[in-house]
Amino acid sequence: GDSVTQTEGQVALSEEDFLTIHCNYSASGYPTLFWYVQYPGEGPQLLFRASRDKEKGSSRGFEATYDKGTTSFHLRKASVQESDSAVYYCALSRNSNNRIFFGDGTQLVVKP
Amino acid sequence: ETAVFQTPNYHVTQVGNEVSFNCKQTLGHDTMYWYKQDSKKLLKIMFSYNNKQLIVNETVPRRFSPQSSDKAHLNLRIKSVEPEDSAVYLCASSIDWGYAEQFFGPGTRLTVL
Numbered sequence: 001g002d003s004v005t006q007t008e009g010q011v012a013l014s015e016e017d018f019l020t021i022h023c024n025y026s027a028s029g030y031p032t033l034f035w036y037v038q039y040p041g042e043g044p045q046l047l048f049r050a051s052r053d054k055e056k057g058s059s060r061g062f063e064a065t066y067d068k069g070t071t072s073f074h075l076r077k078a079s080v081q082e083s084d085s086a087v088y089y090c091a092l093s094r095n096s097n098n099r100i101f102f103g104d105g106t107q108l109v110v111k112p
Numbered sequence: 113e114t115a116v117f118q119t120p121n122y123h124v125t126q127v128g129n130e131v132s133f134n135c136k137q138t139l140g141h142d143t144m145y146w147y148k149q150d151s152k153k154l155l156k157i158m159f160s161y162n163n164k165q166l167i168v169n170e171t172v173p174r175r176f177s178p179q180s181s182d183k184a185h186l187n188l189r190i191k192s193v194e195p196e197d198s199a200v201y202l203c204a205s206s207i208d209w210g211y212a213e214q215f216f217g218p219g220t221r222l223t224v225l
Contacts, residue, residue: 032212038153041218042216042218042219043116043202043203043216043218043219044155044214044216045215045216049213089155091212093212100212102155104152104153104154105153105154107153
């Protein structure tokens with residue numbers, strides 16, 4: 001079945017560090033891939049999405065590239081800020097089954 | 113700007129009590145959802161409604177029941193709460209059933225003593 005795997009449960013960085021959160025998926029065809037972010041006290045919100053191989057999604061300095069060859073959609077940011085501290089979810093959806101599958105989430109803590 | 117509203121923000125109750133949570137969306141969306149988020153931040157879908165009709169009912173205990181009066185409202189009732197029901201309950205909506213971008217409310221945190 002469809003699934004999303006996030007390797008890191010928690011990531012601790014200092015401001016201006018480079019961020020990578022790994023996301024690998026399992027699904028047939030070309031699912032739509034998403035990154036959602038959840039700030040403390042709020043619900044998750046969409047960061048960006050991608051639907052085609054090699055397509056890059058980006059927002060607020062974060063980016064990820066859809067890679068069908070490695071079935072990955074890793075989240076990256078060149079220089080994190082304390083305000084980026086949040087939980088990040090990778091997710092996928094295939095129109096054929098109208099479902100969205102979330103990864104387990106990665107808690108990012110950025111220290112000043 | 114918040115467009116998915118949930119009440120209450122927090123609720124503390126005793127085992128065996130009944131609780132009810134409310135959700136309203138002002139986005140004009142056709143589909144609404146309830147998720148449970150546990151202490152490890154795992155998101156688990158519970159129910160999906162499209163135009164007031166139940167579409168997806170994941171394997172949840174029978175004490176949970178969704179209620180929809182119109183496509184803008186989706187409430188959640190828990191008939192007899194148990195300690196493992198302590199969690200954050202998130203309501204979400206999307207344009208329609210085939211559209212995966214979801215808009216979430218801020219959640220209701222339930223604590224069962």
